[in-house]
Amino acid sequence: MIQFVAFVIRCTAAAVLAYVTTDALELGHPVWAVVSALVVSQGTAQETRNSFLWRAAGTVLGVGVAAPVALFLMPDLGRPLLAVATAVSICAAAAHLSPRMRVCMWTAPLVILTVSPAHSILHTAIQRCTEVMLGGTIGAIIHVAVDDLIIRRIRTDRCAGNNSG
Numbered sequence: 621m622i623q624f625v626a627f628v629i630r631c632t633a634a635a636v637l638a639y640v641t642t643d644a645l646e647l648g649h650p651v652w653a654v655v656s657a658l659v660v661s662q663g664t665a666q667e668t669r670n671s672f673l674w675r676a677a678g679t680v681l682g683v684g685v686a687a688p689v690a691l692f693l694m695p696d697l698g699r700p701l702l703a704v705a706t707a708v709s710i711c712a713a714a715a716h717l718s719p720r721m722r723v724c725m726w727t728a729p730l731v732i733l734t735v736s737p738a739h740s741i742l743h744t745a746i747q748r749c750t751e752v753m754l755g756g757t758i759g760a761i762i763h764v765a766v767d768d769l770i771i772r773r774i775r776t777d778r779c780a781g782n783n784s785g
Contacts, residue, residue: 623663626770631661634762638755645754648747649734653755660759665767672760674720679752682727685710687745690732697735704729727752 634657642650660672685707694703707728715722727748735744 622770622774626766627661627663630759630763630766631658633766634658634661634755634759637762638758641758642751642754645750647751647754648739648744649751652730652748652751653758656752656755657759657762660756661763665764668760668763672756675723675756676753678715678721678723679727679749679756681714681721682707682711682724683731683745683749685724686728686731687741689728690735690741694732694735694741697737700732703732707732 635654638653638657639650642653647653656675660668660675662668662671686703689707689710690700690703693706694700708725711724711728715725731741731745731748734748735741739747
């Protein structure tokens, strides 16, 4: 039961904190911070750490592919198809070689399809990367902090139980 409650607390706290933080920083799409905070949340702190590290690596790869592809293949923001197809092809090849990098396949089109006339592709790429990294970091930190509090509580309860006998 305690693991169930801990998971609910972790996910809720991570989602709320990720949203509040990205909203306060006025990043364009806080949804990606919230999604990342939740996606990295796994059953154990080690699994969460690994999930975050692979999500971060895949995000950097996706952004690193999207930005130059969009710069060269998308002179008109209203015509993203060639840029999306090219970026996804490159990222799919990378994901096939390293399946834990699969996030790059949706990061690249996410960057390309959220660029607006008000911002450059580089600005958009930095914002999406920041949103994902911030959310993932918050999710990982919350996971470790909540688990640490719960583990300390369990140890305290056990010690108290052993001393009362």
